[in-house]
Amino acid sequence: MTTRRLLPVMLALASMLALPQVLGGYALTLLDYIAVSSLVALGLVVMTGAGGITSFGQAAFVGIGAYASGWWTTSMAGSPFTGLAIGLVLSGATATLLGAATLRLGGHFLPLSTIAWGIAIDYLFGNLEALGSHNGLAAIPPIDIAGISLISERAFSYLAWPILCLAMLLCANLLRSREGRAIRALRGGNALAESLGIDPFATRLRTFVLAALLASLAGWLYAHLQRVVSPTAFDLEAGIEFLLMALLGGAGHVAGAVLGAAVVTLLKDALQSLLPLLTTNSIQLEAVALGALFILILQRARFGLIPLILRFFPRRQPHAIAEASPLPRRSRMRDGSSLLTVEAVSKRFGGLVAVNGISFELRANEILGLLGPNGAGKSTLFDLVSGLASPSGGQIRFLGEDIGRLSTRQLARRGMARSFQHVRLRPGMTLTDNVALGAHGRSRAGFVRGALRLDRAEERSIRFEAARQLARVGLGEKLHARAGSLPLGEQRLLEVARALAADPALILLDEPAAGLRRKEKEALAALIRALRQEGVTVMLVEHDMDFVMNLVDRIIVMDFGVKIAEGKPAEVSTDARVREAYLGVELADEEPLGRDAVETDASGVEAA
């Protein structure tokens, strides 16, 4: 650890030790509650901030943790530590069930469902007689460690804050690890995650359970700090408050959890002491003020306070990427051996036959172009090959295996990497991180190894590989820039680098030249040519004739779902059927926009 990273840790440790000694009475109480809330907010930082899964229902998991230990230590006179274990198991199981049921839901359905189960669980607390119904449980004993009772707020803070700091450290490690990158990739949509060999659902579920466990841990602390639990503490309002904390701090940063929790807790406290001076109905206005604050944050500073604070600090110099042992590589294919075989493949959508009995073969170390006018069925064929759709008839074999029913993710694991027509990058992540995502399938460190930093050797190899691939596509100077800051041409190169990081047997490029300027196209073509020299196999779908003609070994031309020509570029471009179907109108044009204009003109002429 460098001094730069050590310093804040030392500061945090020192204040953690000193603050409880300096502060007294009520301030200590607040300090303890901040630690408890921070734990819940921390789970939301990982889940909502990084993973994009919004939950209004975290308070329910806090409740499960609190009630489990409360019930165990009062009704059953058991130990708080067994109570903690029961709470963790219960909330883990609940989260797994709820997550399995709801985490496939898209968009707003997921957060809405969190409102529903959050309310249902809270009502359950209020109606179970064993849990004291609406009155809850009282006289919960304090935690007792090695004979020392943590009954005083001061003693308690020496338990709560180290737990919080440890949890923050583990979460920060996790977010920097392989699985952390996968969590951050979730926001790019399922198609992106799948194409990288990441299982988006499993990653969501693990993240969701992690956040629930953190909430449950917080609930355990809460029960033994407050010594009383009642259902109102875990209602929807509490759940929203936790979300507010995470967002206010800055949901992308681990430290944001503490900052947000501190600001909200102190603000609520200030409101509680201020409002009674102004009005007699002060309790009601607290919710009003918090609600208004929440709206203001979302309107004015959607990214929270931490980014505003970080603006005043120089950006930390990123670590140089050192040479490391290379990641395992796939055995190379013999040149000319068959890589992908498409046999009489068809795809029907109802009555429409989008792809009709197409056959072709793609051999190792070859660049194959798939061409055709709009609506020819190229994209459908591309989807069939890349696993987004399954064929209605015929067979597709990749490396000798029938892949008709395999998903994109399974194909990615078998060595098929792709780029997207509309670039799919994580704009907030660095180039290195984006490319490292490509190596997801070649590495294996999981949540636990990542959180405990047992993945360092593998992580060095991944980063070294990422840097190598970035240098290969000519972005070696911008390793630590943010992907969103690149112009489109370089973003396409970045996608190629990400694909290369997967050490693929085949790279699929979906209209790689679309939207690029001439210079950018030239750079891309040069890169693809250089890659062929290095033995990479590429299949690309393209509109742009010029781009394809000088680049590929072989072309397949489609029209109305059938193959109308196949061969070397020179042969194909003189084929009469191709000229009629495709080139006749568009031969002279390079720019997509210009071509559209010509198409419109031509149809206009025909109509006339």
Add this chain to the structure above:
Amino acid sequence: MSPAAGRRMSPEIALLLAEDGIANGAIYVLVGLGIVLVFVVTRVIFVPFGDILAYAALTLGALERQRLPGTVWLVLTLAILASGMEIASLWRNKRLRELPRSLALFGALPLLPAAAVALAAGRDLPAAPAIALTLALVLPIGPLLYRIAFRPLADAPVLVLLMVAVALHFAVSGLALFYFGPEGVRTQPLLHATFRLGALILPGQTLIILVACALVCLMLFLIFTRTMGGKALRATAVNRLGARLCGISPSRAGAAAFLLASGLAGISGVIIAPVATLYYDSGFIIGLKAFIGAIIGGLVSYPMAALGAIFVGLLESYAAFWSSAFKEVIVFSALIPILVWRSLAFGHHAPEEDDLAEDIAA
């Protein structure tokens, strides 16, 4: 969860529960329609809808008891906030010439019903004018909330809008507690008669609920299919950009959707107030149950949302019979299997979240 001891389901009870459930469901239909309407036009999941409903009921209750309803102060506060925001944004964009129109729209217009209610309050009003005043008073709440909370975020992802909506609910219901206090109200029934339909005894109020629900549905149908404004709303719902290119102002469409929603909330509040005691926070739960109905309809189709709402009403009614303590648990838990069924039945893929991508935080 033990079934209520000593109570056995008989055909008569089943019928009674069904009647109760359908009456509740009819309320959820109105609320659900409002929620779907606002969602498709503005992509806002309008959580405070139920709060407006509660405001309507509490306002009517206050008028009946010859008190000044706190809603007047709410409208006043919102109008001042909205006017302030209008002034600030027009000032920044150097379009101060539009100021008089803006102030008339957001400042003066909402104050007309507020003034009328303030004048009428304290007198012994017959039911009809009291209801008319109540509806007029809650009508501006929707558009004002839209102006204050949502319009500045028009292009934000759905999730951010949802979070704003939830926060707004807390602010609005907190204000309701502040203005009206924790006491519940139950207003005078509008119709004392009961009707017999074979074995079925139909209380007048249930009939009013069903008729009102049917009339409102018919009215919405006519608005959406026969009027230019309604068609513009539908166009915005189908394709925001396309509608904009056709000259439909998205913010005006948004305000119109919120206005209609406010009206629906007002009507729902007025017809539910005589059959249930409503508190300052009752609206939220009613709104959530209607949500569940609307979600069954996928938040897009009006007839499906209506059917879903009836289903929720029936479920609630039978759940209350079997285990009144766990009624809410059952109703809210029902959402999860329904969502699972929807996600399995209507496509395995979660919709691409590209447009949500950079939402709440980096």
